[in-house]
Structures are given as C-alpha cells and as structure tokens.
Amino acid sequence: MKDRVSPLLIVVVVAVLALVPLAVEDYGLGLAIGAMGYIALASSWALFSGPTRYISLATVAFFGFGSYTVAVLGDYLPFLLILAIAALIGLFASFVVGFATLRLAGIYFVVFSFGLAEMVRQLLTWYEVNVTGTLGRYIFVDVDGFDIYYMLLAVAVAALAIRWWIDRGRLGLAVRAIGDDEAVARHAGVDVTRVKLALFAMSSVLITLVGAIQAPRWTYVEPSIVFNPTISFLTVIMALLGGASRLWGPVFGAAPLFFLFEWLSGRFPDHYSIILGLLFIGIVFLFPEGVLARIEEFLNRVRAQRTRAAKEVPNERLA
Incomplete structure (x- = not known):
C-alpha cells in the first residue's frame, strides 16, 4: 500500500502544480518559476546529499555550467539540443568532480x-x-x-x-548503509565509491538542467550572477528544513522558504545575508532531521497514545 501512495x-x-501558471498573472508566474526552480534544485540536491549525508555546496557550479552553456550556444542551436548538451x-x-572529492568526508x-x-x-x-575581452x-x-x-x-x-525508485531497490539499501556508516558499508561489500559517484552524477545532471532552463529568464548573465554562492546555501537550507532524508522533504522546505526569502530580500536588502546565516543555524539546531521528521515523530506519539488508551479501555471493563 505504501509503495502505491x-x-x-x-x-x-x-496535476495541481501544472494548473498554477493558468491561475496567475505575469508577476505570479515569475514567482511560480522561482519557487519551482528551487523545488527542482532542492529535490535534485537531496537525491545525493539526503541519503549519503554529504553536504555539498557545489550546487551553484553545476547550475552555472547549465546557464553558461545556454549563453554560449543560444545563438546557434535549438534550445532542446542545448539542454541535451x-x-x-x-x-x-x-x-571529474566526483573522482576528486567523493573520497573526502565530513567538513x-x-x-x-x-x-x-x-x-x-x-x-x-x-x-x-x-580571452573574450x-x-x-x-x-x-x-x-x-x-x-x-513546465520544464x-x-x-x-x-x-x-x-x-522513489532508488529507495525501493538494492541501490537504496546501499545508500542508506553509506549514510549510516560508510566504513561498515564498505566492509559489508558495498562499492561505496561507485554508488556515491552514480548518485552524484544523477544529482549534478538535474541541477545543470535547472540552470540551463532558467538561463533565458535573465537575458544577460555573468559569473557573479549564475555562480552566486547564495544559490548553493539556499538550496541546502531548503532541503534541510523539509528533511533531505525524506522524499517530500525538499518540496515542503523549498516552497515556503522561497517566498520568505523573497520577502526578506525586499524588506531587508542590507541585512539579508545575516538573516540567511541565522536561519541556517536555527534550522540545523532546531530541525536536524527536518520538519517532516518532527511531524512524523508527533504523529507516532499520537498513535502510540491512542493505542495505549484503546488497550486500557478493555482492561477497565474487565476490572
């Protein structure tokens, strides 16, 4: 039953999200695109970092690769072909990055x-x-x-x-073992390097596509725009808030935080970075496993209390 849900x-x-552009004006569509962009980024980031517990801040590098590919090839090739490239x-x-970095761990x-x-x-x-002048x-x-x-x-x-597919297969078991204890997973026969590299590659390709798809929105791009480290930090914060280890965690983290950050950047442009850092610290301390994990814990406690209450009623009748 759970597999079908x-x-x-x-x-x-x-189906609901597909109707959003039809119900909003131009400004609303711009906000919807921004929110959907971060939902895609956070979900793609969590594909690797969620189960392995590796906090990657290289998101903006792949995002920028995608954007600059469109900037360089946009005048010569169809857009869909540019996305493939x-x-x-x-x-x-x-x-290249995986072979160089995935042997590292932690900080x-x-x-x-x-x-x-x-x-x-x-x-x-x-x-x-x-070079280009x-x-x-x-x-x-x-x-x-x-x-x-829609892209x-x-x-x-x-x-x-x-x-969802990975979580229900042997690869999911291997990834969870790596996240729990990489040394134990290696001794259990898991090809740790290959598994991490496969997940990192899938995650990076999707992040690159997000950067390429969003590039036409800017009309003009430069390194300080598409390689802005704020993109990496926002993606991490959103995924961690919802719960990077949960399937729907990045979605529930990205959507509300995007609108909050839009409001904060407009109201407090000079203090936005400070507020962003404080939010990151707060999320790490208050929701280390994400909001969804806290909700699950609360629901489990409620179910446990109801189960105990249901068992106590027959005992009281017998007495």
Whole structure:
C-alpha cells in the first residue's frame, strides 16, 4: 500500500502544480518559476546529499555550467539540443568532480565543494575578461515563462521519481548503509565509491538542467550572477528544513522558504545575508532531521497514545 501512495501522491501534486501558471498573472508566474526552480534544485540536491549525508555546496557550479552553456550556444542551436548538451557537460563535470572529492568526508567535503564552486567562478571570470575581452553574455532564446515553468516541473518530477525508485531497490539499501556508516558499508561489500559517484552524477545532471532552463529568464548573465554562492546555501537550507532524508522533504522546505526569502530580500536588502546565516543555524539546531521528521515523530506519539488508551479501555471493563 505504501509503495502505491507515493506515485499517486506525485501524480496528484504534479496535476495541481501544472494548473498554477493558468491561475496567475505575469508577476505570479515569475514567482511560480522561482519557487519551482528551487523545488527542482532542492529535490535534485537531496537525491545525493539526503541519503549519503554529504553536504555539498557545489550546487551553484553545476547550475552555472547549465546557464553558461545556454549563453554560449543560444545563438546557434535549438534550445532542446542545448539542454541535451548541458546535461552531457554536467555529467562529465560530475565524474571529474566526483573522482576528486567523493573520497573526502565530513567538513572536508563541505569546504572542498564550496572552494570548487568559487574556483569555477573565478576561472570563468578570468577567461571572460582576458580571452573574450568582455564580462558577461546576452541570451536571446525564444522560450516563454510557461515553457520554463513546465520544464522545471519536469526536472522536479524526475528527481522525485528517481528518489522513489532508488529507495525501493538494492541501490537504496546501499545508500542508506553509506549514510549510516560508510566504513561498515564498505566492509559489508558495498562499492561505496561507485554508488556515491552514480548518485552524484544523477544529482549534478538535474541541477545543470535547472540552470540551463532558467538561463533565458535573465537575458544577460555573468559569473557573479549564475555562480552566486547564495544559490548553493539556499538550496541546502531548503532541503534541510523539509528533511533531505525524506522524499517530500525538499518540496515542503523549498516552497515556503522561497517566498520568505523573497520577502526578506525586499524588506531587508542590507541585512539579508545575516538573516540567511541565522536561519541556517536555527534550522540545523532546531530541525536536524527536518520538519517532516518532527511531524512524523508527533504523529507516532499520537498513535502510540491512542493505542495505549484503546488497550486500557478493555482492561477497565474487565476490572
């Protein structure tokens, strides 16, 4: 029964979200695209980081790869072909980065992934200034807001579907073993490096596609825009708030936080980064396993109390 509920829930949620662009104006569509973009990012990020418990801050590197692929090829190729090329670039980059970083763990992996994203941004900035002679590129791609929204929705659905499929197979068992104790998983016969690399590659390809799909929204891009580290931090915060280890956690974390961050950035533009850092600390301390985990704990306690109460009633009657 549980195996049937998640696919059915995915279908229902997708059907509801597919109607959103039809019920809003241009400003609402822009907000819907932004929210859906972070839902897709958080779900894709959690595909690897959720079960393995590796906190990756390299999200913006792959996001930027996708955006710059569109910026470079937008005048020469159809958009769908550019998306395919961006996915291949993301796949290649994920293997290169994976082989270099996935042997690290804990804080070392976090620091290295953040440094990697910054290195990519600086290298691309140097290349644009010293080789092309300019900083930034214009994007002229014939894609409207409806197309962008539905493509982002497709990426989010793909991330959820892959996560659901993995959780119910042998790969899911291997990943959970790695998340619990990597050394024990290795001794139990799990090919830790191959499993982590496979998940990291799938996650990175989807993140690259999100960056490529959203690129036409900006019209003009430069490294400071598409390689902004805030994208990585927001993605992590959203996924952790909902619960990166849960299938629906990133969705429930990304949607409300996106609108909260939009409001905060508009009301407190000079203090936005400070508020973002405080929220990150608060989420880590108050909801280490995510909001959904807390809700599950509460519901389990309620069920346990009802079960005890139901058992006490017959005993009282017998007495």
